[in-house]
Amino acid sequence: MSIGRGSVRSVAISVGVATGIYGISFGALSATAGFDVWQTIALSVLMFSGGSQFAFVAVFATGGVSALPAAITSAWLVGIRNGFYALSMAPKLGPKGLLRVLAAQLTIDESTAVSTSRETPDEQRKGFWFTGLSVFIFWNLATIFGAILGGFLSDPKVFGLDAAAAAALFALVWPRIQNSLGAIIATTAVLASVLLSLVLPSGFPVLVGASIAVGIGFVLERGRI
Amino acid sequence: MNPWLAIILGSLAVFSWKLIGYLVPTKLLDTKWLSKLAGFLTIALLAALVGVQTFVGQNRIAFDARIPALLVAAVLLKVKAPFIVIVVAAATSAALLRLAF
Numbered sequence: 001m002s003i004g005r006g007s008v009r010s011v012a013i014s015v016g017v018a019t020g021i022y023g024i025s026f027g028a029l030s031a032t033a034g035f036d037v038w039q040t041i042a043l044s045v046l047m048f049s050g051g052s053q054f055a056f057v058a059v060f061a062t063g064g065v066s067a068l069p070a071a072i073t074s075a076w077l078v079g080i081r082n083g084f085y086a087l088s089m090a091p092k093l094g095p096k097g098l099l100r101v102l103a104a105q106l107t108i109d110e111s112t113a114v115s116t117s118r119e120t121p122d123e124q125r126k127g128f129w130f131t132g133l134s135v136f137i138f139w140n141l142a143t144i145f146g147a148i149l150g151g152f153l154s155d156p157k158v159f160g161l162d163a164a165a166a167a168a169l170f171a172l173v174w175p176r177i178q179n180s181l182g183a184i185i186a187t188t189a190v191l192a193s194v195l196l197s198l199v200l201p202s203g204f205p206v207l208v209g210a211s212i213a214v215g216i217g218f219v220l221e222r223g224r225i
Numbered sequence: 226m227n228p229w230l231a232i233i234l235g236s237l238a239v240f241s242w243k244l245i246g247y248l249v250p251t252k253l254l255d256t257k258w259l260s261k262l263a264g265f266l267t268i269a270l271l272a273a274l275v276g277v278q279t280f281v282g283q284n285r286i287a288f289d290a291r292i293p294a295l296l297v298a299a300v301l302l303k304v305k306a307p308f309i310v311i312v313v314a315a316a317t318s319a320a321l322l323r324l325a326f
Contacts, residue, residue, distance in 0.1 A: 021308055024309075025308075025309070035228060039232055042229075042236075043232055046233070047240075048239075049239050051267065051271065052235075055270060055274055056235055058274045058277075062278070068231040069226060072235040072238055074274070075235045075238065076238035076239060076241075078267055079242050080262070080263045080266055080267075081263040081264065082243045083242035083245050084246065084259070085243075086244070086247050088246075089246070089247075090247045100244075101244070104240065107243045107247075158323065159320050160290070160315065160319030160320035161316055162278065162291060162319070163294035163315045163318065164313070164316035165278050166275055167311055167316070168308075169271050169275045170311075171298070173272050176267065176268045176271075177268060177272070182268050185265055185272070186272035189269040189272040189276065190276030191276070193273035194277065194281060197277060197281040197284060197286070202284070205277060205281075206273040206274055206277055209269075209273045210270040210273040211269070213265075213269035214269045217265040217268075217269070218265070
């Protein structure tokens, strides 16, 4: 990605606009999964982390209300990488008090990526804050639009929205599986979760299948060194 | 469970990671191992969701219009098509296949 080019402000705005497109898909998928417009908006404002939100909605779509605990757990685990972004941003931003809470909420893939791509400490700070705020605004506006759009579609299957959800998740994982280890972890996760769907209640196949895949990832990683 | 409660608990759970990163001194953590875990988990969970979204229907394995739709998405990802094109193309493929059969 060419996130390092142009002024910090213009980069922040273009990244915000680009993620808005994900926001429309999220809004529409959330609405067709069974969340109402307000619940969909709440997810984008409060959870504000694309991967976690898509995971939350996807698990709910497969299992309904009884799968909500599994949806929470999936979203939580997908969100763990934000903790590492926060660790790397903490010394650069050094936020205190309420600003720390705001910085935490805005710590996502995009704000961290733009900040990291900048050279000077001042630009790194600006890159984080501008991008975080820009993505927050566009992501939420797009969510509202997508949720209203999704509300008009009565049967998600007729419009292929179940396939759209799969494709959206696939696009999110794609850049991470361009090396053999990533590809093996992903393949294991697909096989394990699909097979476990035959025996476990919905929501759990994803969690257990993913755990098996992570275990295999560590085993292979160790064997390689 | 009430959906609103789940949304709030889920949001707090995701936020907890974000905040912990600003509160914990880096030195205390074996960050190399943990960051690997974070990377693996993201791949594994998203891939597992792709699997279930594509191959599972009502607690059984189902082979339907979603599979060709995902293949369309894979081809478009390979040629670096924009996200929205991929999602719309997958939805359209599945919808057209269902209309045809």
